[in-house]
Amino acid sequence: MSVGVHFLRVRYAETDQMGVAHHGSYIPWIEEARTEWMRERGMSYRELEERGFALAVTNVSVRYRQSAKYDDRIRIETRITVRNMASVTLGYELYRTDEGAEERGPLLAQAETRLALLGPEGRPTRIPEGLFDFDADGPNI
Amino acid sequence: MSVGVHFLRVRYAETDQMGVAHHGSYIPWIEEARTEWMRERGMSYRELEERGFALAVTNVSVRYRQSAKYDDRIRIETRITVRNMASVTLGYELYRTDEGAEERGPLLAQAETRLALLGPEGRPTRIPEGLFDFDADGPNI
């Protein structure tokens, strides 16, 4: 399974009075990384929703290693860690990255989200062959 | 027009690295105050939406006077300032309030939102007689 790589910067609004990014800010970050990871693999999440499907987060966990600071550039790696009939688990690694650089700096956090595919009636649905077979010919939902 | 009074506390996640509540946090606060102001007047915003209507914010402005800090208790006063055919403007005053007290402490901010009523097709709609006549017998949309 190929790894997605996405970069973003810590917003001022995402810091808290400890002087670092609030731990809750990581959730929208990994969601943004997931969106871009899907787009690069030919499956826009927006389109998926327009076809009546949704990926509902059923579990999320984050392990914080080092603080992220305001204006830090963060590199987020996204990969599939588990694949089941009706759910897929994605793992994320977040690294600080130097200005202008693309390589991994220090590891800031590791995260995981389990996503269930919901069909047009909002019910859990079997993930179609090919939806997350990104090494193959792209999704074919 | 009667004034609504609502209390809330500044969340840790709402602070930023200046050590005060981030200025963007005030938007959800006045929205929460507006929800409670409507509920107390017999018009639940949730019900309004369930009937196919929506109040869309077309303008917002906030003037910050003093900082709000983590764990501060905030008293928000809500009142109608302007009423038109298809929109209503609400004014808010935010005060810090001592632990256990109900009275106004120092003024922290003043805000205003203009709200347009949207009908079931998402189009601006004339505000029904009575919807914001809260001194009368309650809303009758």
Add this chain to the structure above:
Amino acid sequence: MSVGVHFLRVRYAETDQMGVAHHGSYIPWIEEARTEWMRERGMSYRELEERGFALAVTNVSVRYRQSAKYDDRIRIETRITVRNMASVTLGYELYRTDEGAEERGPLLAQAETRLALLGPEGRPTRIPEGLFDFDADGPNI
């Protein structure tokens, strides 16, 4: 260990276009519940910070069972699940609660946060005897 019980309402800003509370919103909710749980036990988190200490979240996990909706009243139960030398793990259960009721409705989510105590230099610090012994005479940091 005694259980803390806290109530809050889902804000409009906390919903997303699936029509339910965004999964990231639960993080500030359990943080608010934790703040109130500490206050009721005689240990204001604000005071803890003013004395130079901090509780840093090192791990967070949430398991979502049912969706929370806009304007839902949520009952959050907070309790200690694990206690170590330099960290404490809190468990949370989130229930929907009927208007005006205090009892548990359906279980919406379960969450856990591990918190490390940081001393004045930002280093992990042994948790003083008594800080989380809430069944005893209150904290004595």
Add this chain to the structure above:
Amino acid sequence: MSVGVHFLRVRYAETDQMGVAHHGSYIPWIEEARTEWMRERGMSYRELEERGFALAVTNVSVRYRQSAKYDDRIRIETRITVRNMASVTLGYELYRTDEGAEERGPLLAQAETRLALLGPEGRPTRIPEGLFDFDADGPNI
């Protein structure tokens, strides 16, 4: 005064149950645009803070014209509209932009923030000659 141009995408977490970006989301967006506008002009806001200064938002206003949707690419233009001794007012225009395009699509919103410069003691401070003279040789605080 030169105009800054910044692009971002609407996050899923920034939508609400009306199916559009929540009106409060625009505040962090224009803050991000302001940060990039300053960086491009040789004045990192992070550095400004490290030198003991801060730009405090004293007023914010937003006028919403059209909704922004999930995954929309937004083009934000930033420019100085008023300059005083101790404050500067920035104006922002937000446009939807087609995938891969850089040009302005439909106007979504106009916003304004007034910023006061605070010195090391947190007091309003005269803005040094050159700090916002971005057409000249860059800031020289």
